[in-house]
Amino acid sequence: MYKGWDFRVVKNKDVNGIYYGITRVYVDESEDDSHIDEGITCPIANDFESLVEQLEEMLEACKRPAIDYNTGEEEKD
Numbered sequence: 001m002y003k004g005w006d007f008r009v010v011k012n013k014d015v016n017g018i019y020y021g022i023t024r025v026y027v028d029e030s031e032d033d034s035h036i037d038e039g040i041t042c043p044i045a046n047d048f049e050s051l052v053e054q055l056e057e058m059l060e061a062c063k064r065p066a067i068d069y070n071t072g073e074e075e076k077d
Helices: 048-061
Strands: 004-014 017-027 034-036
Touching: 004 048
Parallel strands: none
Antiparallel strands: 004 017, 017 034
16 A cells, blocks of 8 residues: 555635645555645656656546545545
C-alpha cells in the first residue's frame, strides 16, 4: 500500500459553493487517513523536467476519488 506524500484532488465547500483543487496529502499505510497540506498546491520546481513530472502526477491524481477537505476522507460515489 502507498505511504507518503502524493498529489490528490481535494473537494471543499464554503459559502460560495463547492470547488475542487489539487494539493499534496500525506497518506498513511492503511490509506484510511489522509493529512492535507494547507492550501492548494501550485507546482514549483528547480528544473523543467521536475515541473513536468509534478504536472503528470497531478493528472494522475484526477483519476482517483477526491478527498473531502474537512474530513480527509475519500468521497464515495
